[in-house]
Amino acid sequence: MISCIEVDKLFGRRKALDCVSVHVPRGEFFALLGPNGAGKTTLLRILMSLMRATKGNVLIDGRPVSRDDMALKRRIGYVPQRSNLDKALTVKETMRFSASLYGVPPVKANERIDKLIDMAHLRDHCATVTQRLSGGMKRKLMVIQALIHEPEVLVLDEPTVGIDVGDRRALWDLLRSYHQRGNTICLTTHYIEEAEALAHQVCLLDQGRVVEDDNPSSLIRKLGVVTVEYYDQTSQYRHFAVRNDAEVFADGLTGDYSIRATTLEDVFFARTKRRVA
Numbered sequence: 001m002i003s004c005i006e007v008d009k010l011f012g013r014r015k016a017l018d019c020v021s022v023h024v025p026r027g028e029f030f031a032l033l034g035p036n037g038a039g040k041t042t043l044l045r046i047l048m049s050l051m052r053a054t055k056g057n058v059l060i061d062g063r064p065v066s067r068d069d070m071a072l073k074r075r076i077g078y079v080p081q082r083s084n085l086d087k088a089l090t091v092k093e094t095m096r097f098s099a100s101l102y103g104v105p106p107v108k109a110n111e112r113i114d115k116l117i118d119m120a121h122l123r124d125h126c127a128t129v130t131q132r133l134s135g136g137m138k139r140k141l142m143v144i145q146a147l148i149h150e151p152e153v154l155v156l157d158e159p160t161v162g163i164d165v166g167d168r169r170a171l172w173d174l175l176r177s178y179h180q181r182g183n184t185i186c187l188t189t190h191y192i193e194e195a196e197a198l199a200h201q202v203c204l205l206d207q208g209r210v211v212e213d214d215n216p217s218s219l220i221r222k223l224g225v226v227t228v229e230y231y232d233q234t235s236q237y238r239h240f241a242v243r244n245d246a247e248v249f250a251d252g253l254t255g256d257y258s259i260r261a262t263t264l265e266d267v268f269f270a271r272t273k274r275r276v277a
């Protein structure tokens, strides 16, 4: 459904994206992971045709994305990394404004607004102006705002950054239920457990390049499903396909160690050699 083909993006001489090719089938839950500055936002902005690629193509159902293609834009909902909420509008006014932008008829809009506000547990804050909302409430509002026109594809740039566990789980449920209705989700996140919990396809981006693109369990299997973690001046991680090999290796260590299941965070760390949140 979404195809990025050999996409380059240059900012001056800095290459933010370097020959990025990714294919996201319809109905996929896709997560884009990568350290700060990896190029995640840049790729999403090109997908939303808010920015042009220097080279390469981005297609949705075989059609190149374009700023003027309103029919295509109506099929996508976008939650940007930074808040785009009008501080002076209330929660309900924000939703009504989005509905009018997308030409949702008022009766239908009211029905959807009610449903979405309940899904986001924002009922008690309908009349609150957005500048008085907590960070988590704002993020939830941004997500339901992007769903008002019932898009088939939802693109989210770090939707759960800085929000507490309760709100994060509520947002996860909202995304899962939207995905279960057959829709496609592309999200970026710094929370690797979020990608592990939600996504079926994970793309690791590092310094503008795709370093992995697969489902979480294959990524873990490729690295080795058992990890020995130990300390030797710095924390060390060794990965093994079977527990027995991990135990033999650990027997030879002099200090403390732990043997545990490999996580997506291990994959991320091994492939980028950096830590994220």
Ligand SMILES: Nc1ncnc2c1ncn2[C@@H]1O[C@H](COP(=O)(O)OP(=O)(O)OP(=O)(O)O)[C@@H](O)[C@H]1O
Residues within 6 Å of the ligand: 011, 014, 016, 034, 035, 036, 037, 038, 039, 040, 041, 042, 043, 081
């Ligand atoms: N408008 C711009 N002008 C110049 N350089 C930019 C611009 N936007 C992004 N960059 C650079 O492109 C690279 C990728 O940035 P991008 O925002 O896409 O990263 P990111 O993966 O979203 O990072 P983060 O996790 O911090 O949000 C960075 O080096 C950044 O400094």
Ligand SMILES: [Mg+2]
Residues within 6 Å of the ligand: 040, 041, 042, 081, 157
């Ligand atoms: Mg970003």
